[in-house]
Amino acid sequence: MPAGTRDNIAELKAVIADLDTQLAGPTFDAVGAYPEELALAVSHVVSGSGGAPGAPAPVWSDLSDTKLGWARTPIWGYKDLQARLPDYGDKNATEPGKLDPRVDRNEDGQPDLVIDDDTVDVGRVLGLPAQMQFVFAIAPFALGAGFITGRAGLLVLAGGILAYFVVNPVVYSMGWLPATVAAKDAPAAAWQAFDRPLGIGLLLGGAMMGMVASLPAILAALKSIAGAGRITGRGGREELGLAPLVIAVIAAGVLLFLAADHVGNEPLNKGGLCPVTGLEVSCAVEPEQYGGYAIAFADEDAKNTWASGAASAEAADAKVWNAEAKDAYLTSMHAKRGLLASLNPHVRAGVIALVGVLWIWFAGIIISQCTGMTDWSPISGMALLTVVLVLLLAGSGSVMGAVLIGAALCVAITLAADMMGDLKTGHLVGARPIRQQITEMLTVPIGPIVTMFTILLIVAVNMKSFGVPLGPGTPTQAPQALALQAVIEGVQGGQMPYALYGLGAGLGALLGLGSFAGLGVLVGLSMYLPFKFIATYGLGCIANILVRAFKGPRWAEEWGVPFAAGLIVGESILALIFNIIILALG
């Protein structure tokens, strides 16, 4: 044995022993506890590749599949019922050994699920064409809302059927969708491309016509509110008078003005780079206004160069800051000029605040109509429109201001929808509206606090379960945030389908001309919402009609409505309880 070999062997043995110790340790135990299949799936998610050839790449949310062994004690889901389509074998398969693509769209080698955790796909069971989406959301709240609405909600269902069973299939079969869109993806593509914009337009047009038709009633209501302050008969005043309303409107206008003025005067390139020198901007230099935006600079020289339109440096290829170069800079910042770009910044903020107050009032009417008729409130659609409106007025670079006013609108119209329900409930038990109104005003701050707590709870649960606070990869995907991002990018890129909004508004207005002024709003709502919710909602409406027919209207009111209300409330409470349990038990 050569000299030193014994020492080397001893050293090698020590290394192996150390590795054995490490492998037996808690870290490696934990790693080893995860099944190989899960590790492979993680690898596919990270690399963006599919497991089987041709199969779509899995995403993070796929990892929560219990088949992969993600959770040792998973919460039971409808998916675990493993209700799958009947296996037709491989008679229509494109490759030998593969299943018929009608039953295995995701090409995972087994028939697709009919029931997953969120939906029941009845259309596929019935063998409907792929471009016809007949899916029910497993959403007790939608079922309950449909039951409470009853027969009137059938118009929403009719609108959904029109959009998803007539319009979308026709558009697909005519080849008006991109040829790369497969039949199974047609409903989603159509919803994104035109159903949703047309739906929002229909909502707007229908609501506007409804408002015009209701002007006499609105005037009478204002007269009544004004008179309410003077009625001091037996029992005193029943409602708040006009004065609190006027004060609230003025306060809202002032707050919106302050917000718009503050955010509007923030430099477009705050915390970024100087357009002239390319250096970090300085807070000490007063920003310069151009094209409706405040531009920050690194130093006074750079600011003077910008303002004078001179060359930016001594070099021969120095940039000359003429109007064209400045416009090019704005374009590079995705900041198009707004309609109010030529106004003084404070005047612009004032106009935006005024438009904001009027728009919030109008959106409040739309939301109240929708809530009153169907229990649905298209808040996100109104918020997206607000963002578009503010971006058009202030310029596409004023994202912060637009989102801020959009958030204000969300809060305001959510309260409007809430008040609709509260006043109705109060009416049924004879509550005095003035007490309800005062209580609502005093308790408004509780809502945001509870909401923030709930969001923190959801974030904590998601971080424990998925390692991601919110968004893709979690059950709380926050799709509206992505929709908002898409809208902002759409405005900045000039891709907003304004014509579809306008055409939808025209159709909505014509629908509202009939004897039922709310028809435009209902049809718009049905095109704006994904069909799976409309279908479940429609099921609730039909259940109401059947219960009334077989058990009588009184039974439906006394037993059915409380049960339906329980479905609406219970779903949210159950979700909250689950989150608390997950958080508590880890």
Next chain:
Amino acid sequence: MRCIAFILIWVSLAAGVIAATTAYVWRLPPPGSEGQLQIGVAPDESPIYAVLAADAGRRTDGAPVARSDAALTPELVTELRAAGVQRVRVKTFQISRWTHFPQFLVACVGLLAGAILTRLSAARAASLAEAAQDAGDALGPDAALAALQQVTNALIADIPALGGPQAVCLAIADRIGVATRDLVPLIVDARGRLVARMGLGAYAGFMDVFAAGERNLNRAWSAASDGAEAEAVEALERASERLVVAQARLTGRTSSLLPLA
């Protein structure tokens, strides 16, 4: 007529929505006219072409012939046509290029006709209901309101003779419960008839005070159910006052609640 109106409305709506979906769909020009898809001229006098809003065409391997955001230059148009593409979805709306604009207009006319028909039908139904009420065939809103008033006033008159608070509460809960269940819907459901008769402004004025009366009846019932006799009686008396004003507004005699003060 109502049925025809609804069919007309839904068919027109379907046609209008389908036509509207093509607002951004442009037909590719025939060979030799590829430059037709130019939508403007840049400051440097270079042509600006329409831009695709979605992928266009499909190759045999499944990939699109042209990706979204691609400019429809004459070369690309030629390539797309060669791939069998006839229409593309673009980001620009031009009414002159909207092939289904006439269909959209026809659909609008259909919706307008449907709206007029439904209004005529509603007016006819309202006048028939009025006639039926006049003939005494049905309990109309006027009679229902009068009956509601009568029940309320009779109950107020009976209260001193009812004995203890428990009997008063029982009577209020019983009689008001039945009255609100049977009579109030007759008034609320007659909205169309009343609007046709009074006009929307006057109807809103009537409903304003009627709703206050109904709310007080609900409060009386609610308080009586809880055994709060004094509150129930007070609410009942307030309801009676509101219903008198509501009756006056319904018949057009007066329109103010202020005298109550």
